Amino acid sequence: MGKQTPLYDKHVVMGAKMVDFGGWDMPLRYGSQIEEHHQVRTDAGMFDVSHMSVVDFTGPDTREFLRKVFANNVDRLTTPGKALYTCMLKEDGYVLDDLIVYYMDENWFRVVFNASTHDKDLAWVQEQAKPFTMEIIEPPNMAMIAVQGPNARVKASAVFDEPMRTEIAELAPFTAAYFGDLFISRTGYTGEDGFEIILPAAQVNDVWRALYGEGVQPIGLAARDTLRLEAGMNLYGSDMDESTSPLESGLGWTVAWEPEGRDFIGRAALEKIRSAGVNKKLVGLILEEKGVLRDHQKVIVNGLDDGEVTSGGFSPTLGKSIAFARVSKEVGGSCKVEIRGKQVLATVVKLPFVRNGKPV
């Protein structure tokens, strides 16, 4: 038995199939995962993401510390509540984790790490923080709900009374703020509009129930994966990890090279990788024949090194199988993917596959 979130009993009562995810018992799906996927693309759905790690960095050296440990530059954050997506790298330029960091005030930044990387992330930042005057705090008894979909903002804000209702509905993209005990950000992992709400565990069941009352349906991890895949969003551990750099993972845009003087961890190695020439890239694949693309299938283009599917699956929006694949940088047009010994045709496309509910 794994760790349980404060919503565990709700999931069981709602008929969820529970699975282990990074040591947590999480809902895979409540009924049909394809219906759950469409629910988020066309209306509004909610995810229990309480397994993710909320960590607060506080103290006078916080900004300086985060300038060092993150590949993106927290100096881009100057307005309270503003969020930034970044990778955290090792000295060798490979990826320890990807995360969102929020600027709260000059002595306080909040970070949301992945669930499966919690222990190594915490050990890493604690080690790196030793020379700095700052504290790393995990606020206890927290829960987190993501509300996503074209109607997510209207339905989620309807749970609250005025003036909070209007303030929440008007939250700017990639920005967060406290509303009472609730830390609400306009972010997500589906390619749809919506919120992620970090709140005390003691309140999460009431908020979940209220959202359900507004017609927000529960969505499991299975649909979360097909949604993020369509939206072209990387999954740590599949699309990048400690053996790949951001430059071959479609994450070059998250590396802040300027200013040159910022010596973030992994910079020297990453500069070497860049000047030697990055010969792999992450692309999208659309399968043009019957079948389903799966993680680790071989991608074949004549005359070039073989590539590999990093995240494969099925797109309910396109009605076809789609994938991310790491391939030689020259690959374009089409390729073959080996599925159970047979080579099948796939089209190579730019990510994402779907934006705001529509095929791109």
Place this chain on the structure above:
Amino acid sequence: MSNVPAELKYTKSHEWVSVDGDVATIGITDHAQDLLGDMVFIELPDVGTNFSKGDDCAVVESVKAASDVYSPLSGEVVEVNEDLADSPESVNSDSYAAWLFKIKMSNTSELDEMMDAATYSGVAADDSH
């Protein structure tokens, strides 16, 4: 609890069989479709192929995973359910109506080694825990 019709025979790898003379109709059980989730692709054998009992003979792919289907019986494939190419999801809505293929049995005594509904219900229940 999943649906286990009394008149069918079952394997522990979650196939069902119904018999008409020397022809057996084969599909996957309600419990199997529930484990796999939404079906998106079903690969069926060619008519005329000969299988021995236990051979992998078809693949059912859900959004979640690909799963082999094993022939519960020896014999020759005489018909496949072509409708599944366009509507694999019919296996989710009624896995006993959405049969996969039919085999002309070469050894009907193999039927005696299969499970009845009561025995299979026990297997499926244990499997769910």
